[in-house]
Amino acid sequence: MSTVFNFTFVPWFRSVAPYIHKHRGNTIVVGIAGEAIAAGKLEKLAQDLALIQSMGVEIVLVHGFRPQVNEQLRLKGHEAKYSHGMRITDEVALDCAQEAAGQLRYEIEAAFSQGLPNTPMAGATVRVISGNFITARPVGLMDGVDFLHSGLVRKIDTEGIQRTLDMGAMVLLSPFGFSPTGEAFNLTMEDVATSVAVALQADKLMFLTEVPGIRVDQADPESDIDTELPLADAKKMLAALPPATQPTDTAFYLQHCIRACEGGVERSHILPFAVDGALLLEIYTHDGIGTMVVDEKLESVREATMDDVSGIVALIEPFEKDGTLVKRDRTEIERDAGNYTIIEHDGVIFGCAALYPYPEARTGEMAALTVSPDTQSQGDGERLLKRIEVRAKAQGLQSIFVLTTRTMHWFIKRGFVQVSADWLPEARKRKYNWDRKSQVLVKKLG
Numbered sequence: 001m002s003t004v005f006n007f008t009f010v011p012w013f014r015s016v017a018p019y020i021h022k023h024r025g026n027t028i029v030v031g032i033a034g035e036a037i038a039a040g041k042l043e044k045l046a047q048d049l050a051l052i053q054s055m056g057v058e059i060v061l062v063h064g065f066r067p068q069v070n071e072q073l074r075l076k077g078h079e080a081k082y083s084h085g086m087r088i089t090d091e092v093a094l095d096c097a098q099e100a101a102g103q104l105r106y107e108i109e110a111a112f113s114q115g116l117p118n119t120p121m122a123g124a125t126v127r128v129i130s131g132n133f134i135t136a137r138p139v140g141l142m143d144g145v146d147f148l149h150s151g152l153v154r155k156i157d158t159e160g161i162q163r164t165l166d167m168g169a170m171v172l173l174s175p176f177g178f179s180p181t182g183e184a185f186n187l188t189m190e191d192v193a194t195s196v197a198v199a200l201q202a203d204k205l206m207f208l209t210e211v212p213g214i215r216v217d218q219a220d221p222e223s224d225i226d227t228e229l230p231l232a233d234a235k236k237m238l239a240a241l242p243p244a245t246q247p248t249d250t251a252f253y254l255q256h257c258i259r260a261c262e263g264g265v266e267r268s269h270i271l272p273f274a275v276d277g278a279l280l281l282e283i284y285t286h287d288g289i290g291t292m293v294v295d296e297k298l299e300s301v302r303e304a305t306m307d308d309v310s311g312i313v314a315l316i317e318p319f320e321k322d323g324t325l326v327k328r329d330r331t332e333i334e335r336d337a338g339n340y341t342i343i344e345h346d347g348v349i350f351g352c353a354a355l356y357p358y359p360e361a362r363t364g365e366m367a368a369l370t371v372s373p374d375t376q377s378q379g380d381g382e383r384l385l386k387r388i389e390v391r392a393k394a395q396g397l398q399s400i401f402v403l404t405t406r407t408m409h410w411f412i413k414r415g416f417v418q419v420s421a422d423w424l425p426e427a428r429k430r431k432y433n434w435d436r437k438s439q440v441l442v443k444k445l446g
Contacts, residue, residue, distance in 0.1 A: 151185025
């Protein structure tokens, strides 16, 4: 094994570990559009889902079958009919949906049974269990349109699903439901996945779709994907969008993500199935690959506790090794944990700074300002600085100062001015390392 591989693999694996711990024991509902299966993505998706399950995540998988049903209808010379973004399911369409669901269930179960050597499924034992977990009701008439055998979710057998998950099995659901009288209804994958996620109070609802996510600029199809969309902003966006009629419409999956979050699901995601490993990228990396709708910003700025010491040490250690920061012993950080402010995302610390007050001089030192390379240039340093300023003012300090050897211009741009080391408070001057020749910069607090 090459040294280059070791050098890249070890840091990468360590960076993923916090997310593995974070999601172990979580319940995730995954809705896969039928288009993903039609595009030949099933094998890789099965491998990724098996890998995620092996790391302690409970998974409910809901598949769609829109293109498969349309193909069955085409072969029978029957036209696919839609209204209000839903299929109008007549007798022929119902037969086609039942055939497509049966075929897809067979293909999905087969994909999870491939324990081939030299593949991610090698040695994996993934039990996939389906059942009559969904009670449905008819859509009925809507704006004068009779949806016939199209239905909506009426009730979820959460106890049955949870017992199956507790057995270590993956639950597979088709977009079908039955009324208490045994009548079959064609449902939508999106309604089933959202209803199940809300009923289970799942930790995540994830849609693997034809779209890459929600664009930052709706008018620009080439603009960046908005990776984190607060629920309040998502609702405003949905209110301004036209009603969705196609899966590629921005409002189509967004409306279900909003419904899930309002129903108690912590996070809902829209991911592109065209990107290999989209599920892994979204769950086990910081920024993910698609759009996540969340009830509030996941990234929080707060004061550190003793439980954060290990994360702070891991964050600043590389910067101590390259000389950017002065080395601090773990015992020192433990002693001063209350002086630190951190930026945390999903249980991982991505930024920190400490405030050491010198009340007799009405000033304080901001030390150990660090932002992870993974999130630099996103304004985290600015947020830490502002929080330190607020803390300093609350303590009655009139200024803050920093000692730096490499980032002087960053501080000057933010209102600091350079002064002589003789300016330092006497207590700090006694600890000043004259050999290091750190620049002293001061900012007055308004």
